[in-house]
Every structure is written in structure tokens, then in C-alpha cells.
Amino acid sequence: MTQGIYVEFCAQQKHYLVQKRIAHIWLLILLHELTAWEGVQSWNYSYSTTDMTWPDARNYCQSFFTDLVAIQNREEINHLNTVIPRNPTYYWIGIRKINNVWTWVGTNKTLDEEAKNWAAGEPTPGAEDCVEIYIKRATDAGRWNNDPCLERSKRALCYLASCKPNSCSGHGQCVETIGSYTCQCYEGFNGPKCQSAVKCEIPKIPRNGTMTCSHPIGNFSYCSTCDVGCVEGFLLNGSVNLQCEASGMWSSPFPTCEAVKCETPKIPRTGIMTCSHPIGNFSYRSTCEVGCVEGFLLNGSVNLQCEASGMWSSPFPTCEAVKCEIPKISRNGTMTCSHPIGNFSYRSTCEVGCMEGFLLNGSVNLQCEASGMWSSPFPTCEAVKCEIPKIPRNGTMTCSHPIGIFSYRSMCDVGCVEGFLLNGSVNLQCEASGMWSSPFPTCEAVKCEIPKISRNGTMTCSHPIGIFSYRSTCEVGCMEGFLLNGSVNLQCEASGMWSLPFPTCEGFTLQGSQRLQRNATAMIAQCKGTLKENNSIKIISIGIASSVCLISVLSAVILITRKVMKKGFSPIST
Structure with a gap:
């Protein structure tokens, strides 16, 4: 039975009771007509x-019986030919051409092949429709x-x-047989009278x-739907509508009903994911917990749940x-960085250095760690320090510090006090x-020429700083018989020169009164000079010097007198 016939039939069941009541009325009319039946009593014809x-004829049959005879098969034809008089x-009979x-x-059924029983040459074409x-x-x-x-008259065979x-419970076609009937059940019904639905x-x-x-006929029977x-959370796998067929x-x-599926989530790069599936893999109510490996942070929700919509609860x-914080390059510093993952991110490394003249205070290598902190504090570049220079003895020093005290590029100018000469560079950097x-x-004392001791002379020196250096002093004298020509005392001055020229020791011989007089005069003058030079000596020293001088003069006079007495006077210089 096609879908259209099925629906139509099921709809007809709703009108079955009404049709049944109408049929009962017609049955009463028919029983009334049977009282006038003149036919074969044992065969319902x-x-x-x-x-x-x-x-x-048809009107007659419908008035007193059912209708003009409807022959079902050859057996029925043979029966009629036997029992009906000539x-x-x-x-x-009840056949007519309708719409050819x-x-x-x-x-209202079409004549089928089994029931056809035309005489030879029949049916003939034309308007012969009965x-x-x-x-x-x-x-x-x-x-x-x-x-x-309408042109011919014949008896009516009813x-x-x-x-x-x-007869067939309204669920089948009643088929007349000789003296009885059979039920040809509609699809979906069975039983002798089609009383049972499949x-x-x-x-x-x-x-x-x-x-x-819903059950229009019976529970889970033909026409049930x-x-x-x-x-929620499940999808139907199959047809939404079911109907019980014939x-x-x-x-x-x-x-x-199968659980709604969600897209299999992609584990994030450098991430981890743990899922549970109470119903099915990545299905409704599946949950996933997402995390990241060391050094990475999750951007998004930690927990995902597969929802009834087939979508995850979060992207x-x-x-x-x-x-990590972008490191600040130290003043006077340099920095070179590499970023295997992202700029100044986990595992980024930076190598820090300093420009010439500066030293790194801190770690050379920095690495961005999983904590988001650099492995070491940011280093600084500090100016190189030089040893604090010692001011030389008897020296002076003036310094300038453009960066830091006694640091890179600090400069010092060194000099010496009077009497000293610088041994080394004037400028230090x-x-x-x-x-x-x-x-x-260093500052070294000025050197004076080593004084030459005069022939027949004596010299005694003292060196408070250095031998024959600035402030060295020498006392010069002459041996017996010689007279000093020059200063007794010499001092090495800041200029590197002695305070006076080097003195000499001079001797003499008696060769005349003139020479004697000159030598005597010289000795007296020497004594005077000695007294004048020792003017600053204490009184006791003056007395001693004067006595010595007078004794020398006196000795010289005695010596000269003796020589004059022995021979004539003739002075000679030595």
C-alpha cells in the first residue's frame, strides 16, 4: 500500500461507525423486499x-435486491446457466461501459481477465454499452x-x-460467492472477517x-505512529517518525540517540590536556582541562566542556x-639578545657588555626564566678604577675626574716644589x-756639580737630601802653608749651581819686601773676611776665630822674619 493510500485508509477508519449505521438502514429496506423474492432460494440470485x-432492470434489482448481478468467476457463470430458466x-447483467x-x-470494479466471458466476436464497437x-x-x-x-428489453438478473x-469488519472487501461470501482484507488486517489489525x-x-x-486501531498495530x-545533548540517529505498516x-x-559530538580539541603548542568522557569521546558532557608546560601561560579557559549545542563551552x-621585562641597556653598555620563542620571552637570552673603559657590575648572561624574571638583576657598567696616585715627596698634583674619582679618563698633572725635578711624566691619565x-x-732633588777639591785644599760636606744635591753644603779649607782663595762655605742651590765659585788654595816664597808685604796683607785680609763671615756666630766663637787668625798671622810673621835673616827677600807665588 502506498503512503497516500495508507493515510487515506487510516482517515476512513474515523468514519467507519457513521457508515455502519447507514448500512443498517439499507439492510432493513432490503429485508422488506426479500419477502417478494421469486428466484432460486438456495443461491442468492x-x-x-x-x-x-x-x-x-437495474432499478428493479436495486429496489428489491442488491443490484444487477456482478459475476466474479466462471464457476458463478456456470451456476447461473444451470439454475436460471431460458x-x-x-x-x-450488471456490466456497463463507463468512460470506455x-x-x-x-x-464499481473494472472487469478483470478472469471474469471475462464474451461470446465470439463480442464485444462489438459502437454505442452498445450494456x-x-x-x-x-x-x-x-x-x-x-x-x-x-435503451433499445432492447430483457429480463433483469439480480x-x-x-x-x-x-461482514468484513469494515477492514476488507466482501467478495460474493455462491450462497456465501469471503473477505479480502485490506492491507494491515487479517482474520476471517478482517477483524484483527496487523x-x-x-x-x-x-x-x-x-x-x-498514537493508536487509531490498536496498540502498536497497523496505522499506529x-x-x-x-x-538534550543527544541527536537522533534514524527516522523521527515510525508507523506500523501492513x-x-x-x-x-x-x-x-547518540551523544552530540564536539570537535576534537587541538592541544595547544607547548600545552597539555587531560580529558574525561562520561558518554563518548569528545561528546556531550566530555570535559577537558588544559594547561601549559613550564615557561608558558594559558591564554583562555582552563576548563572546557562539550555542550548540547555541539560546541565547547569556551574557545x-x-x-x-x-x-620578561625588557632589559634596560646600562649607560656605556652594550647588549645582544636572541629570542627562540618571542621577544624578551621565556628562553630569550641577552649578553651584556660595556664600552671601553667600563667594567660590568653583574652577570654577563641573562636568561628569561619561567617565572617571568631574568636570571640575574640587570647589570651596570661602571667606569674602570685606577689606583689612587701617591703625591710624590716634595711634589704637587692636581686632578680632574669627568666620570668618577680616579676612574677612566681621570687626569692628573704632577709637579715638584723648588729644588726638585720631576722624574717621569707630567701628565697621567x-x-x-x-x-x-x-x-x-717622583721628585728628585736638583743635583749640583761635584765640587773639585783644590790642590792643597780640604773640603767637608753635608747632604741633607742627597749627595751634592739641593741644600748640600761644603766647607772648604787649605793645608798648612796655603791660603784659601774664595769662599769657605758652598751651598747647592735650586738652580743646580753652587752658591759661590769653587775656591782655591794658594802658597808663597819670600823674595822681597813687596811680596812679604802683599802676603801679610792677604792673610790679614783673610782674617778680616773670616771675622766678617762669622759675624753671626756667637761671641765665644768670635773670640776663638780671632785668636786663631792672630796666631796664624803671628806665625807667618815669625816665619818670614827667620827667612829674611838667613837670606835676602824674593817673593814667589805658589
């Missing part, structure tokens, strides 16, 4: 005793011939239906599903490298090596 046209004009199709008017049956004819007995419906409106298996409500059924659905099978296999998170540009200079 009858005929009229007078001839009439086909329309009148009539020279023969009998009308031979149709049983009582049942059919007669040859009863007890010499030839073609029981066969049919088509004749005009039948009284054995079939009643409820049963279908009771459908199982799918797990996590719902089902609503079921609408199947699923609870075959006793449902129109579709029983559906199932898939990502793992992003931990960021603190260099990038941490060393001064030159060794520390």
Missing part, C-alpha cells in the same frame, strides 16, 4: 418475470453480448448480496530518548611564552686597562 430496458430475449471501460456497476448473458442458448451458453441499453456492511513489535524507547505514540526524539514492520528501523585556549698612562713620577 433472482430475476424478473418481464422484459425491460437496462436502466429499468428467456428468448436473455438477461441483463467495462465496469461492474454494483461494485451487456446481456446468454442463458441456455444453443451456442455460447453463459457467454456475454453487448447491446444498446443478486442479493451475502455481504453486509460489517501487530508491530513494541518499539524500544532509545536510551536518552523520548517517544510519543510513533514520534521519537532525544533528550507488513507488520515499522516503516523504519528503531532509531537511537580553544593557547599557550603563550612568559614575558686613567686608561681603560685600569692603569695610569705612565708610572707615577
